[in-house]
Amino acid sequence: MTSKPLVAVLDYGSGNVHSAVKALIEAGADARLTSDRSLLLDADGLLVPGVGAYSAVMGALNESRGGEIIDRRLAGGRPVLGICVGMQVMFERGIERGADTEGLGEWPGTVAELEAPVLPHMGWNTVASGAGSRLFDGIENERFYFVHSYAAQEWSLEVTPPFPEPVLTWCTYGAPFLAAVENGPLSATQFHPEKSGEAGIRLLANWIDGLRTTTV
Secondary structure, eight states, rough: OOOOOOEEESSSSSSHHHHHHHHHHHHEEEEEEEHHHHHHHHSSSEEOOSSSOOOHHHHHHHTTTHHHHHHHHHHTOOEEEETHHHHTTTTEEEEETEEEEEEOOSSSEEEOOOOOOOEOOOOOOOOBOOOTTTTTTTTOOOEEEEEEEEEEEEOOOOOOTTSSEEEEEEEEESSSEEEEETTTTTEEEEEEEESSSHHHHHHHHHHHHHHHHHOO
């Protein structure tokens, strides 16, 4: 009998994240909302939610030493999934309403306001998944739920062998922006899988299946 992968959802005060826990459980994980450091470090997967302003999320992450936990996991090749602002903070910085905030710096680049006539970008949209994507396996043509005014709109990380090229998934709202990134143990989505119906559950299940292969 195979046990369910344990996914720790980082509890650092980022709004209501119980829907993410429920979605992970539906997708096949043993999911727990926690701030326990040992559990966050040792779980098969770590989900980093993010709701609200970039600066507020970074402040809460710094206060809880969440960035240190994320960095330690990634250094050990242990999977991390960021969602919404939890994706944005993986970049070097975010510029929001005039505030220039330092991010976690896992990826180079700046998160900035979308170039679109109406903000926020709220509702369902299709994405162009990158070749070889594991997250979007079987759901390449589905729609996902977005609610945001800011995003990473370019990618500048250069990867040299033997490291594989990151898989980039783009969406267009006014102009193209990154909807998801799969980069070794670090994956992230700008949209909310937990609010994206069956397609979102399938995406989480795809990520959880990847946890099984990394923990065998």
